[in-house]
Amino acid sequence: MDKKKNKNKKLNEWPRHRVQILWALLTNSYLIGFARGKIYTGKLKNLCLPGINCYSCPGALGSCPVGALQAVIGSWNFKFTFYVAGFLMFVGALMGRFVCGFLCPFGLIQDLLYKIPVPKKIKTFRGDRLLRRLKYVFLLVFVILLPLFLVDILGQGAPYFCKLICPVGTLEGSVPLVLLNQSMRNAVGWLYAWKNVLLIALIILSVILYRPFCKYICPLGAIYSAFNSVAIFRYQVNPEKCTHCGACAKVCKMQVNPEKQINSPECIRCGQCKKICPTGAITSKLHTPSASHGAHDNSEAPLPQQPRTPENDS
Amino acid sequence: MKQFLRSRAAGISLAALGLLMMGIGIFRGEMTVVFTKAINICLECIGIG
Numbered sequence: 001m002d003k004k005k006n007k008n009k010k011l012n013e014w015p016r017h018r019v020q021i022l023w024a025l026l027t028n029s030y031l032i033g034f035a036r037g038k039i040y041t042g043k044l045k046n047l048c049l050p051g052i053n054c055y056s057c058p059g060a061l062g063s064c065p066v067g068a069l070q071a072v073i074g075s076w077n078f079k080f081t082f083y084v085a086g087f088l089m090f091v092g093a094l095m096g097r098f099v100c101g102f103l104c105p106f107g108l109i110q111d112l113l114y115k116i117p118v119p120k121k122i123k124t125f126r127g128d129r130l131l132r133r134l135k136y137v138f139l140l141v142f143v144i145l146l147p148l149f150l151v152d153i154l155g156q157g158a159p160y161f162c163k164l165i166c167p168v169g170t171l172e173g174s175v176p177l178v179l180l181n182q183s184m185r186n187a188v189g190w191l192y193a194w195k196n197v198l199l200i201a202l203i204i205l206s207v208i209l210y211r212p213f214c215k216y217i218c219p220l221g222a223i224y225s226a227f228n229s230v231a232i233f234r235y236q237v238n239p240e241k242c243t244h245c246g247a248c249a250k251v252c253k254m255q256v257n258p259e260k261q262i263n264s265p266e267c268i269r270c271g272q273c274k275k276i277c278p279t280g281a282i283t284s285k286l287h288t289p290s291a292s293h294g295a296h297d298n299s300e301a302p303l304p305q306q307p308r309t310p311e312n313d314s
Numbered sequence: 315m316k317q318f319l320r321s322r323a324a325g326i327s328l329a330a331l332g333l334l335m336m337g338i339g340i341f342r343g344e345m346t347v348v349f350t351k352a353i354n355i356c357l358e359c360i361g362i363g
Contacts, residue, residue: 038355045352046345055352056359063352067359071351072344083339083348090332093325162359174360187362195361232325285322 010275011251016102017111023051024105028172033058037180048084050091051104052220054166056173058180066143066220067162067169074147074157088220092227096234100214100221101268106168110213113206114253122209124255131216132266138165139219161219163191167199168213210253214268225265234285235262235274241281248273248282258282 027049030040039058049062065084072081091099100107114121142165147157162169174192178184205212214221228234235258242259249257251272256264258273262282274282318324339345 039353041353043349046349048348054359056356063348067351067356068348072347075347078342078344078347081339081344082335082342083344086332086335086337086339088332089335090329093328093332158358159356162356163361166359169356169359170361173356174362177355177360178362184362187357189362192361227325227328230319230324230328232322232329234325 011272013111013270013272016270017108019102020105020108020111023103024108027051027053027061028057028059028105030059030061033060034176034180037177037184039177048087049103050099051107052166052168052218053105054162054169054173056169056177058173058176060172064168066166067159070143070147070157070159070161073144074151074159076155079148088223089227092224092231094232096228096231096263096269097221097224097265097267098231098233098269099224100218101270104214104220105172107211107214107268109171110206110211113203114210116207118208120208123253128215128255134216135218135222138217139222143219164194165198165217167195167202170195170199211268215254215266221268228265228267229263231263232285233269235267235269236283236285237262238281238283241279243279243281245278247276247278251276 033039037058039056040061042061044061045055045063047062048065048068049060050065052066053060053062053064055063055067065088069081069084069088072078072084138161142161146160149157150160151157174184174195178188178192202213209215237259244259246259248259252258252267253270253272254264254266254268256267256273258264258267269284274284
């Protein structure tokens, strides 16, 4: 009983959720917008936020990088965006998908939805791995190719990902704006209904499956995933300390096996593998060796003495 | 190449390149496009337009 209690305490996700909540509140703190049904129009909107965060959210203080990317490449005078691509490269090179785990408001919403107790949670299913590649298709087709080539008479492309798919815009932008604004309510049509259906489906799915949007749809996650293995902030496994117990792979909700691929494109740096590791073999690279030892207090956890082999398993 | 990608220098180089690209983008006036889009309610983004 005590052992289970200690394990739960060790795997407590609320410190990370507190950071997520704080960041979400900080970047969506234009509260007057929610009261008036209008959006922030100040200078901060020149800057992109690291996570996916609709700029039509009444509280948003910054721009959504996915929306900004489509806006620039879909404009008549620019067909490539140094500004947004550079921003994504900068953030990705610093921390990779740490953004998904800590700095994305929609990631937080999905994390909280997954906490709702239901009789059965789905960890993985047949075709899961293949479906993970879908986010790269969304990135290529809806964020890059369609805004670039499906243009109007002036040469301007629409933000097709935002328009047809993005449930973040529906939740953060359209729902509050339509609720607060009479003229918006009069303008809703089939597209609004379609996007709400998608949002509701995603919310239901998020209760039984961990972060379905991040796993299968998010184009921003697809971009940052390319930087996971080269980012300045990344994880490492000490092979001398690793006992191959498999605890890290078992605890990972993104179905990463840290022992095999510690900086997998799917890793969102939630840190659960670091916490569960009984020998402190997993560390983040920003830690100095001495800090790493201090960070992994494994005195309460049972320490497997030998690597797992068929012999000592039986 | 693989050695370089594993080193922290890869991350630092990419971050520096990212900053340089942002500078080029600002110089080209891309920030204005982002700003103009972001301060107007994006009807397409919210499923109305």
